[in-house]
Amino acid sequence: MRLFEYEAKDAFRQVGIPLPASGLASTAREAARITEDLACPVAIKAQILAGGRGKAGGIKFADTPEASKEAAAKILKMTIHGHPVRRVLIEQRLEIKQEIYLGITIDRSERKPVAICSAMGGVDIEQVAEKHPEKIARSWIDPILGLRDFEARQLAKNAGFEGRTMLQVAGLLLRLWQVFIKNDAELTEINPLIVTPDGKFIAADARLNVDDNSLFRHQALLERVGAGISEKTKLEQQAHELGMTYVELEGNIGIIGNGAGLVMATMDAVKYYGGAPANFLDVGGGATAERMSNALEIVLSHPDVEAVFINILGGITRCDEMARGIIDAQKTLPRDVPIVIRMIGTREKEGAEILAAANIPFLNSMDAAAKRVVEQVTKRG
Amino acid sequence: MTILVDKTTKVIVQGITGREGHFHTKAMLDYGTTILAGTTPGKSGQEVEGIPVFDSVVEAKEQFPEINASIIFVPARFAADATYEALDAGLTIVSLITEHIPVHEEMRFIELARRQGSYIVGPNTPGIITPGQCKLGIMPAHVFKPGRVGLISRSGTLTYEVAASLTEAGFGQSTALGLGGDPIVGMSFVDALKLFEADDGTDATVLIGEIGGSAEEAAATYIKKHISKPVIAYIAGRTAPKGKRMGHAGAIVSGKTGTADGKIKALRKAGATVIDRPIDVDEALQKIL
Incomplete structure (x- = not known):
């Protein structure tokens, strides 16, 4: 899960990474008061769980409490990339001599953390990697030993820093490693790390993504998720609470299946025959009738859905349970749309009997079912 | 073997x-x-x-x-x-x-x-099965039959889907294993390909990949250099959007990394037969073996 900038900065503060003076505001009046206390020019920054806020107008600057109040009022009314802004971070504006990039993430193919350092900070690091690969230094970290001092120094040196600056950058890398470890991070980043004209290093922005699977040992974050504050859409969050994975897409054919790979393959099959999937929904392994019924309800809550393709390959999941869930759901469904079912595997015969008794047809081949569901939508349209 | x-x-x-x-x-x-x-x-x-x-x-x-x-x-x-x-x-x-x-x-x-x-x-794997000998996993056993095709996959149910197609077409499996759906897993496609290449009981390998990471690209590089046995590949998630996790924690396209197209291209270039639908595995094997 992605943390808000101010949460990431709290984590940075705990390990002693220097930060600009700041305060968090949820109203324009608070913003003015914080600016008055800071008594310096400020940046007003939207706190959202998405990138690209600067380009969208989510960062403004002000020299006085009045200007800050005005800017905060504007930003607090904004919705950026679908995320309503609820808070702004008011921060001391810094004078910049140089911008540096520091980051630690997980290299999937090496199965190790990798620390990244570049003297070209302040911009999208992926763009730097593409245009100036020689300006980026990387160091893979032994996950058992952790980042050692000499490795941090070498990394800073490889990025082009020398002498005392090299030592300072290495020190910050080691602190960032502490953030990475303490927070079970998938990614943590300082971009930019600012060098002021008087030679101070300050983290102007902060990013911290925490591994969802580790939340059981991060109580505060678990509570925040419980309060419904996350990057997920409403339906995605609802599905998550019911133990399913749902992802909204842009087409008109609802997709339900058991197993992530199978659901992706089902989407691809629909596309193969010229259809467009409206969602990804994985009911998970060993789903009950109730879960299938919930799944149908969620998929049909999306107004664009004109037909549904249910693809069940019974392993741990039982076809009779799934059939029962479909029938239960049909009694209460808000809308009547064609449902195409493909079902094979564990308890297929029992499931078939249940569906036959309710006059619901089903197919054995995923391919034939994909073709059928696309035909249903085309016929209607 | x-x-x-x-x-x-x-x-x-x-x-x-x-x-x-x-x-x-x-x-x-x-x-x-x-x-x-x-x-x-x-x-x-x-x-x-x-x-x-x-x-x-x-x-x-x-x-x-x-x-x-x-x-x-x-x-x-x-x-x-x-x-x-x-x-x-x-x-x-x-x-x-x-x-x-x-x-x-x-x-x-x-x-x-x-x-x-x-x-x-693994983690997050259905496990390993050598049909007729040993099942160290949770897969439904009846879709697997002893034979000479190796099967490696990042997905559970999709493995069963492909295994069922293989079995129905008369192609049994030497060993089938799921690598797991997490971003970080122990055994990789490369590790498994290496073992199948050295195995007298395997004539060809079916590789089932999905979006996210670069394990399939690494497999492609390895196939080109070191694998003499035919490889048939299927990649799930061609229709998946960027930046969204598709069920598996590891199934996510981030930036330009991990797209289905990139993987398909890399595997084709390495000489693997890439199929568009799981059902096509039968025909592809008929041609090769």
């Missing part, structure tokens, strides 16, 4: 008294897997399906030194500990079924396994 597991494999089930552990112990025994012991801390002295339960892997090994493989059903927050325990006891094959293990733990035990030369299959 087969890879990783066969009829000589001697198994311990970690987390044997839990619901999943118990259920699958019975299913594996029914299949003919040799299970000698199980563990659940605090429950030593009990039995599950006639299999003795121990407090630890080391204690089980004292009585059954021939144990060489483990299958782990321990809940996510204790599963890393169970894996360290299996590695510490010197087991060479660990089939790690558990989903939702913290990624930092995964990196550590995978590094540990690499150092001592043990194989971790």
Whole structure:
């Protein structure tokens, strides 16, 4: 899960990474008061769980409490990339001599953390990697030993820093490693790390993504998720609470299946025959009738859905349970749309009997079912 | 011949008294897997399906030194500990079924396994099956038949889908294994391809990949240089959007990395036959074998 900038900065503060003076505001009046206390020019920054806020107008600057109040009022009314802004971070504006990039993430193919350092900070690091690969230094970290001092120094040196600056950058890398470890991070980043004209290093922005699977040992974050504050859409969050994975897409054919790979393959099959999937929904392994019924309800809550393709390959999941869930759901469904079912595997015969008794047809081949569901939508349209 | 597991494999089930552990112990025994012991801390002295339960892997090994493989059903927050325990006891094959293990733990035990030369299959895997000999996993056994096609996959149900197509077309499998749906997994496509290449019992390999990461691209590079046996590949997630996790934690396109198109291109360039639909696996194999 992605943390808000101010949460990431709290984590940075705990390990002693220097930060600009700041305060968090949820109203324009608070913003003015914080600016008055800071008594310096400020940046007003939207706190959202998405990138690209600067380009969208989510960062403004002000020299006085009045200007800050005005800017905060504007930003607090904004919705950026679908995320309503609820808070702004008011921060001391810094004078910049140089911008540096520091980051630690997980290299999937090496199965190790990798620390990244570049003297070209302040911009999208992926763009730097593409245009100036020689300006980026990387160091893979032994996950058992952790980042050692000499490795941090070498990394800073490889990025082009020398002498005392090299030592300072290495020190910050080691602190960032502490953030990475303490927070079970998938990614943590300082971009930019600012060098002021008087030679101070300050983290102007902060990013911290925490591994969802580790939340059981991060109580505060678990509570925040419980309060419904996350990057997920409403339906995605609802599905998550019911133990399913749902992802909204842009087409008109609802997709339900058991197993992530199978659901992706089902989407691809629909596309193969010229259809467009409206969602990804994985009911998970060993789903009950109730879960299938919930799944149908969620998929049909999306107004664009004109037909549904249910693809069940019974392993741990039982076809009779799934059939029962479909029938239960049909009694209460808000809308009547064609449902195409493909079902094979564990308890297929029992499931078939249940569906036959309710006059619901089903197919054995995923391919034939994909073709059928696309035909249903085309016929209607 | 087969890879990783066969009829000589001697198994311990970690987390044997839990619901999943118990259920699958019975299913594996029914299949003919040799299970000698199980563990659940605090429950030593009990039995599950006639299999003795121990407090630890080391204690089980004292009585059954021939144990060489483990299958782990321990809940996510204790599963890393169970894996360290299996590695510490010197087991060479660990089939790690558990989903939702913290990624930092995964990196550590995978590094540990690499150092001592043990194989971790998973986490978040359906496991390994050598049809007719040994099932060290949770897959529905009836879709697999003994034969000469190797099957490697990042997905569970999609493996069953393809295995069912293969079996129906008369192509049995030498060994089939799921690599697991997490971003970080122990055994990779490259590791498995290497084993199938060296295996006398395998004529061709079917590789089932999906979006996210670059394991398929690494496989393509390896195939080009080192693999002489035919490879047929299917990649799921062509229609998946960027930046969204498609069920598996590892199935996410980030930036330009991990797209289905990139993987398909790389595999084609390496000489693999890439199929558009799982159902096409039969025809592709007919042409090759």
